[in-house]
Amino acid sequence: MSATPILSLSGVKTDIAQYHVLHDVSFDVPEGGVHVLLGRNGAGKTTTLRTIMGLWQARAGTIRFRGQEITAAHTTEIARMGIAYVPENMGIFGGLTVEENMRLASHDGTFDPDRLSRIHTLFPAMKQFWAKPAGALSGGQKQMLAISRAIIERRDLILIDEPTKGLAPAIIAAMIEAFREIATESTILLVEQNFNFARSLGRGVTVIDDGRVAHDGQMDALADDSALQTRLLSLSLDQHQ
Numbered sequence: 001m002s003a004t005p006i007l008s009l010s011g012v013k014t015d016i017a018q019y020h021v022l023h024d025v026s027f028d029v030p031e032g033g034v035h036v037l038l039g040r041n042g043a044g045k046t047t048t049l050r051t052i053m054g055l056w057q058a059r060a061g062t063i064r065f066r067g068q069e070i071t072a073a074h075t076t077e078i079a080r081m082g083i084a085y086v087p088e089n090m091g092i093f094g095g096l097t098v099e100e101n102m103r104l105a106s107h108d109g110t111f112d113p114d115r116l117s118r119i120h121t122l123f124p125a126m127k128q129f130w131a132k133p134a135g136a137l138s139g140g141q142k143q144m145l146a147i148s149r150a151i152i153e154r155r156d157l158i159l160i161d162e163p164t165k166g167l168a169p170a171i172i173a174a175m176i177e178a179f180r181e182i183a184t185e186s187t188i189l190l191v192e193q194n195f196n197f198a199r200s201l202g203r204g205v206t207v208i209d210d211g212r213v214a215h216d217g218q219m220d221a222l223a224d225d226s227a228l229q230t231r232l233l234s235l236s237l238d239q240h241q
């Protein structure tokens, strides 16, 4: 018998205003490592993450975290259970310093010294710019801050929406290393358009198309099958370096 997935979506349907956005989303995220959500623009990836986090309410279906139903739970309760969310806009406060941004992410405003030192090792820029306003950071550094905030306390599951968007290749390479390290402690559900980033990290992959799961399998198999990539995503990994 296989282990209980850390996250399980079954028949999830989500409406935004009068629009049916998620028609039927079902997939499991096994515990450990990185699971990638792929799909064309507007397919419903962000809506899936927001529905898991309770920021949109599913109209139908169930979402389970470690077997416990969280479909109708409030976002704060979901966060308290050990799920963090790094939205595409990163949700950082530009007028506050890096330190203040980090303090706001910690439930009691304090830091565990070991965790802080781990974050500074993962992202040295966070140490360097600790007392500087977050608004002065580069795009890559802002993304690092957003991820640092998500791991200021131990999380079981981290939902991350397109962390490499607009970042230079050297920064993306550093992100790969950081994600590998973070994934030794937490499971990551990653929405990503950069295929090489997704391929180098993902074990499992779910492809969403028009609010439905179009494919669910292992990343290696998808990476090796350019015809399948083209059918599912209208492009091939080779074209997206």
Ligand SMILES: Nc1ncnc2c1ncn2[C@@H]1O[C@H](COP(=O)(O)OP(=O)(O)OP(=O)(O)O)[C@@H](O)[C@H]1O
Pocket: 016, 017, 019, 021, 039, 040, 041, 042, 043, 044, 045, 046, 047, 048
């Ligand atoms: N606040 C909103 N109001 C109305 N429609 C929305 C809203 N947010 C998303 N949608 C629509 O829902 C659909 C899915 O959007 P979603 O952001 O989940 O897609 P995505 O797969 O994350 O795409 P992208 O890569 O472009 O971010 C799109 O058609 C989008 O226009």
